[in-house]
Amino acid sequence: MDLKQLRYLLALNEHRSFVRGADAMNITQPAFSRSIQNLEQELGCQLVDRRQKELPPTPEGQVVLQHARLLVQGARNLVNEVTQLKRLDAGELHFGCGPAPLQSLVPDAVAAFSTAHPGILVRLQVDNWERLGRSLIREELEFAVADSRHFSNDPTFNIQPLKRRDGVFFCRAGHPLLSKESLSTNDLFAYPLATPLLPPATRKQLASLSGLVDFSSTVQCEDQAALVRIVRQTDMLGIAGEEGIREHLQQGLLQALTFRNMPSNLETRGAHCAIISRNGYRLAPAAQEMITTLLRIDQTGTSPLIG
DNA sequence: GACAAACTCGGACCCCAGCG
DNA sequence: CGCTGGGGTCCGAGTTTGTC
Structure with a gap:
């Protein structure tokens, strides 16, 4: 079993077609088909139900897909981390943010980070807190900038609070x-x-x-x-x-x-922004650098580019 | 029901890296 | 240098699906 076979299985699951999956992987359909067959043979079970048009994964296929996602993502993270240990001039950084921090903090930080490290591809997932949490658990994101109140009771996550934004x-x-x-x-x-x-x-x-x-x-x-x-x-x-x-x-x-009798402790959206990461997981150098940039901009209140 | 298109699979063959 | 195995392409057969 190798990572390539697992990537092919993920592509098949995503495209639900041997032809489109092979296209996405830039190989011909027979080679793609054979690779899936080899994987099935090695595991001694069917991974895809070919009787159904949608090519759904079998129960065994679902288990393999679950592991395949982690292994493929893990391999990507490994390459990223090793590349970035040498110098922060290559690789990718995937992180997420909710709607509130997208207004200025995150764009300013991305602008500053990309100016300092133009070789690193930054992928930003803007989503609601539930999907950000799921992506964090699946290790698709290094960290997220979001409302900490949704994560504060979950020991899975590490929370680094940002300045209050009323x-x-x-x-x-x-x-x-x-x-x-x-x-x-x-x-x-x-x-x-x-x-x-x-x-x-x-x-x-x-x-x-x-x-x-x-x-x-x-x-x-x-x-x-x-x-x-x-x-x-x-x-x-x-x-x-x-x-x-x-x-x-x-x-x-x-x-x-301004309302004269409005309680000063009224909590409005955006007041509890924080950097959310997985507990017990070491961040890649690019992620650490982006967090440092976020914290710097959060403290000074202005982007280094503008201010 | 006939036909065409799309899809999956298997056979034949090629290329290349690893090994003795 | 030749053998071997893995992974690729090309081609054709069989099946399914949609259309007329």
Whole structure:
């Protein structure tokens, strides 16, 4: 058994066709087919159900696929790590981030990292926390920058907190609320809210402020750019990280809102960003360097390129 | 039902690295 | 240098599927 056979099996599983799998591996279909057969012969069992058009993996095939993913990824990591031990000028870095840190911290860090190490291919997976967690466990990502509250009770993960980033309430320019001299939380609840998915604790706080049993935003959207567009065209009030809407505030397209009786401990999205990695797993040199860059930018608040 | 297209598989053959 | 084995290509046969 060798890694090539396992790569072919993964390609077959992905493309569900011997022809397309062979194409993806840049070999002819008979060679591809024979390689799968050899693997089956070596393991003494069928790995693919050829009677079905979809070519699903057999139960044995599923087990082999599970190990194949880890072995192929492990081999890739090994090459990466050895290459990067010599010098940080080759190999790949795979990491992930949630929507909130994507607003400025992560792009700034990637820009600084890629300028310093142009030979390293950076692959960034932007996803929700569940999928990021799964990718971390499968060793597809070195680390992720995400909301730590989703990972804090899981011993699988190591959490390195980043600076607190409080969210702000905002509205469009010319919003009726802007004509008032002072705003209270009653004004906040007079308009629908557009927010990212709010943590239960925040919803609870908003519910108690509004006097409702449960609080739910009118629009929930993880894409901050979309959220801003929605707020700019309506009388809705939005919540977002200040960094993400800074340009709109500077251009006068959006206005930040302060409510005089708003509790100072209201937890808004983005406040608990952290670097999440696997416990007991040594990071590749490129990953360590990217984390150092992230922490540096997080502390100074500006990108070395810009600031 | 006939036909064409797509797919999988096996046989024949070639190339190349490793070994004695 | 010749043998051997692994992995590749080319070609054709058999099967399945979709279309008319």
